[in-house]
Amino acid sequence: MKKSIAVLSGDGIGPEVMREAIKVLNSIAKMYDHTFEYNYGEVGACAIDSTGDPLPQRSIDLCLGADAILFGAIGHPRYDKDPNAPVRPEQGLLKLRKFLGLFANVRPVTVYPELMDNSPLKVDRLKNVDLVIFRELTGGIYFGEKSTTDDGKQASDTCTYSIEEIEQISHEAFKAAQKRRKKLTLIDKANVLETSRLWRKEVKRIATQYPDIKVDYLYVDNAAMQMIIHPRQFDVILTSNMFGDIISDEASVITGSLGLLPSASYGKFIGMFEPIHGSYPQATGKNIANPIAMILSAAMMLDYFEMTDEAEHIRQAVAWAFANNIYTRDIHPEAYLGTTEVGDIIAAYIEDDQFPWFNRENLELGSSTII
Numbered sequence: 399m400k401k402s403i404a405v406l407s408g409d410g411i412g413p414e415v416m417r418e419a420i421k422v423l424n425s426i427a428k429m430y431d432h433t434f435e436y437n438y439g440e441v442g443a444c445a446i447d448s449t450g451d452p453l454p455q456r457s458i459d460l461c462l463g464a465d466a467i468l469f470g471a472i473g474h475p476r477y478d479k480d481p482n483a484p485v486r487p488e489q490g491l492l493k494l495r496k497f498l499g500l501f502a503n504v505r506p507v508t509v510y511p512e513l514m515d516n517s518p519l520k521v522d523r524l525k526n527v528d529l530v531i532f533r534e535l536t537g538g539i540y541f542g543e544k545s546t547t548d549d550g551k552q553a554s555d556t557c558t559y560s561i562e563e564i565e566q567i568s569h570e571a572f573k574a575a576q577k578r579r580k581k582l583t584l585i586d587k588a589n590v591l592e593t594s595r596l597w598r599k600e601v602k603r604i605a606t607q608y609p610d611i612k613v614d615y616l617y618v619d620n621a622a623m624q625m626i627i628h629p630r631q632f633d634v635i636l637t638s639n640m641f642g643d644i645i646s647d648e649a650s651v652i653t654g655s656l657g658l659l660p661s662a663s664y665g666k667f668i669g670m671f672e673p674i675h676g677s678y679p680q681a682t683g684k685n686i687a688n689p690i691a692m693i694l695s696a697a698m699m700l701d702y703f704e705m706t707d708e709a710e711h712i713r714q715a716v717a718w719a720f721a722n723n724i725y726t727r728d729i730h731p732e733a734y735l736g737t738t739e740v741g742d743i744i745a746a747y748i749e750d751d752q753f754p755w756f757n758r759e760n761l762e763l764g765s766s767t768i769i
């Protein structure tokens with residue numbers, strides 16, 4: 399199969415982790431006889447630097463002509479420290495999501511047994527944690543009317559949701575629950591917010607079409623606590639844009655590192671695949687970033703292409719890497735490998751799972767030499 403992929407690596411560690419994902423995709427292409435064509439564009443702070451626009455038209459055109467989009471990370475401390483900046487890197491990502499109608503953001507949270515000690519939670523809380531967050535991505539307070547008064551003394555962000563917006567993501571989440579453990583939790587703040595009450599009403603109505611799914615309703619403050627004390631109770635989480643942003647960062651750290659979690663954003667005509675983590679500017683250029691979230695995002699892209707065996711091959715290679723102590727520094731500060739080396743090993747394993755080519759002892763000693 400031939401697929402054309404728009405690659406927007408973005409800022410900070412984005413390009414570094416993207417290189418590894420593409421390395422892994424190239425191994426898949428080789429083994430399964432596919433052709434992946436990559437077309438690179440700019441987004442975020444690097445795009446502001448070169449064009450003044452966080453999402454230049456050229457990048458939009460690349461995405462419109464592609465079968466899928468791989469997205470790295472965006473953000474730069476220069477903007478984080480300046481609340482007055484007229485353009486911000488994040489605007490590029492938000493505009494892209496809205497423009498492409500990527501309403502469903504899917505964030506699976508898997509706990510790997512080898513990494514349980516890395517989690518801030520006790521091991522007994524982590525066993526069998528396996529959940530997926532369905533975050534609404536093109537509505538809510540992110541995209542509502544915003545204003546600041548002329549004297550700069552007051553500002554507002556409006557949260558708006560329509561029944562249609564709630565419906566389209568809810569059906570996706572219910573269908574996913576049918577293929578999983580058949581439980582769906584709506585996270586909202588229906589005791590305070592009008593939009594949350596609309597979510598609850600709609601989800602209750604939609605639930606009648608999915609009688610096999612058990613539906614729970616949690617207020618977001620309680621859900622934030624439940625995520626820590628009893629994460630195993632969650633199967634599919636359905637939530638709005640803002641709550642999904644917050645709860646997914648919280649869920650990601652319980653797995654041991656923010657650098658592990660992939661995500662997929664689906665719309666009506668294209669999918670975009672990006673890690674949950676940010677641009678991690680402090681790590682840029684040091685070959686220490688964890689490429690796994692980006693590599694697993696590429697696997698989600700292969701699922702989207704209905705290349706199920708190929709996607710599974712990547713996930714299996716990642717699980718094998720963890721079982722063989724192949725980690726970046728965030729996971730194993732004493733004995734770690736570089737971003738590039740982890741990518742090399744995963745790509746090589748995909749091409750030859752007999753791995754006669756690497757010396758395990760070296761890896762276990764934390765040397766990054768592949769023999």
Ligand code: IPM
Pocket residue numbers: 472488491492643674
């Ligand atoms: C995410 C990020 C983005 C968001 C930022 C970079 C705008 O945090 O994808 O979770 O808030 O959606």
Ligand code: MG
Pocket residue numbers: 643644647
């Ligand atoms: Mg976020």
